[in-house]
Amino acid sequence: xxxxxxxxxxxxxxxxxxxxxxxxxxxxxxxxxxxxxxxxxxxxxxxxxxxxxxxxxxxxxxxxxxxxxxxxxxxxxxxxxxxxxxxxxxxxxxxxxxxxxxxxxxxxxxxxxxxxxxxxxxxxxxxxxxxxxxxxxxxxxxxxxxxxxxxxxxxxxxxxxxxxxxxxxxxxxxxxxxxxxxxxxxxxxxxxxxxxxxxxxxxxxxxxxxxxxxxxxxxxxxxxxx
Numbered sequence: 001x002x003x004x005x006x007x008x009x010x011x012x013x014x015x016x017x018x019x020x021x022x023x024x025x026x027x028x029x030x031x032x033x034x035x036x037x038x039x040x041x042x043x044x045x046x047x048x049x050x051x052x053x054x055x056x057x058x059x060x061x062x063x064x065x066x067x068x069x070x071x072x073x074x075x076x077x078x079x080x081x082x083x084x085x086x087x088x089x090x091x092x093x094x095x096x097x098x099x100x101x102x103x104x105x106x107x108x109x110x111x112x113x114x115x116x117x118x119x120x121x122x123x124x125x126x127x128x129x130x131x132x133x134x135x136x137x138x139x140x141x142x143x144x145x146x147x148x149x150x151x152x153x154x155x156x157x158x159x160x161x162x163x164x165x166x167x168x169x170x171x172x173x174x175x176x177x178x179x180x181x182x183x184x185x186x187x188x189x190x191x192x193x194x195x196x197x198x199x200x201x202x203x204x205x206x207x208x209x210x211x212x213x214x215x216x217x218x219x220x221x222x223x224x225x226x
Contacts, residue, residue, distance in 0.1 A: 002117040005052035006033040009066050015179060016058040016086055018158030023110035029117045033162050058086040068098040075100035085109045091192060096133045096140055103134040107145040107199060110155055148204030153214045176222050180215050183207035
């Protein structure tokens with residue numbers, strides 16, 4: 001079992017982190033999250049307390065400079081294995097070149113991260129896993145994205161407890177967001193959507209929706225638990 005610790009700057013629930021946490025839990029791995037805005041001066045002390053196997057960042061563009069700076073400092077202090085993913089890494093995979101970053105994931109990461117952690121836990125070759133660009137002694141290995149899951153209902157509910165068991169302030173929210181689909185049917189000129197479609201060309205159905213019953217079940221689960 002591998003423990004991955006997600007680091008983020010600001011105080012909000014990130015869907016990517018919650019879906020990844022839920023998915024790797026099915027493979028007997030576990031995840032924790034630390035928020036710099038909440039922990040302040042104790043941020044790096046908390047990292048040392050948790051002692052993860054992997055440090056991870058799920059980042060949008062705009063947060064990449066913070067992530068690069070934090071990764072560099074974490075690597076210098078603790079020398080943890082450090083990975084990154086999210087929209088910024090998907091569209092700007094050259095983030096792999098940042099000091100301290102060992103690998104980046106492009107595109108949907110539920111299956112890619114689960115397979116990566118299992119390989120890391122078993123000491124297998126990380127450079128052969130779909131979805132990942134990996135630094136090696138011989139250079140950067142660039143793998144294609146992981147095929148899309150056609151049936152969204154096979155992905156577990158996002159793990160909201162990863163935030164709420166540590167940060168009580170997030171428990172006071174009066175509403176929860178629920179995602180009912182992935183992929184957009186439009187091609188607006190100002191948007192990245194066409195780039196994603198091109199990235200996944202031939203790798204599965206791009207526009208996917210949860211069944212109505214799955215959405216209702218998730219809403220009822222949220223009402224019961226929160």
